[in-house]
Amino acid sequence: MPDKHKKYERLIARCKALSPVTTAVAHPCDESSLRGAVEAAGMGILHPILVGPRDKIVAVAAQFDIDITPYEIIDAPHSNAAAELAVQLAREGKAEMLMKGSLHTDELMGAVVKSATGLRTGARISHAFIMDVPKLDRAIIITDAAINIAPTLEDKKHIIQNAINLSTALGFPNPRVAILSAMETVNPAVPSTIEAAALCKMADRGQITGGILDGPLALDNAIDLDAAKIKKIESPVAGKADILIAPDLEAGNMLAKSLTFMADADAAGIVLGARVPIILTSRADSVMTRLASCAVAALVAQSRRESASKAVPA
Template identity: 50%
Template sequence: MNFCQRSKKRPNKSVKRLTGNAVGTDYQVTHPKLSALIERAKALPPLVTAVVYASDEVSLRAAIAAAGAGLIEPVFYGSEARIRVLAEQLHLSLPGRIVDTGESAVEAARRAVKDAADNRVAALMKGSLHTDELMAAVVARDAGLRAETRITHTFVFDLPRYAKLIALTDAVINIAPDVRTKADAITNAVRLLIQLGVQAPKVAILAAVETVHERIPATIDAQALVALAVSGRFGSAMVEGPFGFDNAISATAAAAKGIVSAVAGCPDLLVVPDLNSGNMLYKSFVYVGGGECAGIVQGARVPIILTSRADSQFSRIASCALASIARSKV
């Protein structure tokens, strides 16, 4: 299938061990591309990160593991008594400090966002509160966190059968994005890819078919986004579409349909039509494709680590690493 001219060798199943100084950071991973991203982030100063409402085991362990790996310097927001009792029950040593905001998740989010706006913390990390509770605080008009682009989410995947990291937007935040929102999602994701070292990201706009059809809105949007790219909106990025998923990801499939493209078969970024298709693609990559992911929310003044309850600890660690690189000047 010629996925980005991948090696004909079997995927590397060798196990790499990540170690750290805190409980939960000594574990095995089999995703070398994301592991390399984590190692790169370890060379940066720890990111001062507001861990918002870390009142459950999963979010507390993840934050402590990321701190132990040298990726973040956590500041915990929530009930100090509850956080300390939970840490004691789990036999965990708490790094960083606690901002006691009581039992209210909404108050924890409001206080963390205010501290981000006041430059007291450099990133936000979702704990056990609902995503809507955190994002409502972020997008509030008086919060001071809005930036020049709309709020969007970008995943970065390590897929066993794909030769490089591949990004996906937007599978989390925007339900039915219009062209302007998709353009901002591309702008945000391209900026992140450049920070990851991809100087001219290849962007594939996905739809059900690879031709523009007036009854398929995603193809009309793709045509408009390509026109924006031609006008220079996305800088060095090469933006093409619409693509069906098969001819976006496989040069062989593209050739079979007579598609001549610099992007087909080797994209760095996939842009999905809407949240439904993006969320299903993301979960297919992980649960069927054997992939692993990191993800952050962009478009605010600070990166937001917005993980799912079902995400692995490795994914949470990798998301902290991605946020650290996104926040850095390199």
């Protein structure tokens, strides 16, 4: 497929005009996580601080011929301590991004969400996949497929706002947001359809801003214009959605993985709603997907930096 990765390549290219973002990498103690951080550094996307057992990091670098001499290593005895230290660096402003190494996501997120020492803000923390689907002419965002198991209406408001803010940071303002269900009509027997209608009204009232919302929409009429026309759905979102809001984690996770394993898509992952963007990569990720995850986070960090500078009075 000649166009595969074109969407990701454009995101990575945008980072070349930016300064590398200082990134705390928590427990990069296998080849995939260490090489991913170093490759992103080589592309000028980030500047890693490697946080974890020094001897283990050095040994992995030597085994797989990865040059880590330009980068600081902060010694931590084990993965939990590495997560705590990496979060502390971000909390103290010494790192603008956080990156998951070879530790469980729960370990890293456990440190992130701690009330006294974590990285919580007033927003709900959520996860988003930026999907590069070869068949589609645009990247699409799927959320939440990794953190919020059974999100409430209030949670979904934050999940949607996080996704809109992400789209804007990536250079796609005013995204079209489809709130997914199994059907496109409001049915009292299907709670997700009622929540979708409520969320659209919240957007009408300014409780969600920066995007165009519609729902409930079934997946086919959210992303396929012909399907929307057949069902006579008149909507600025139907058939053209940029963001797909899943009703719960199971649906979102299965949707993202279906696209990955049955439609040859790539899925770059990021955690939103914390003080800093958090890069979540998988050992199964391709080099391009790892770089895209880093690029997405770097663009979010840049957007936050610009917003903060505008907020400071002259």
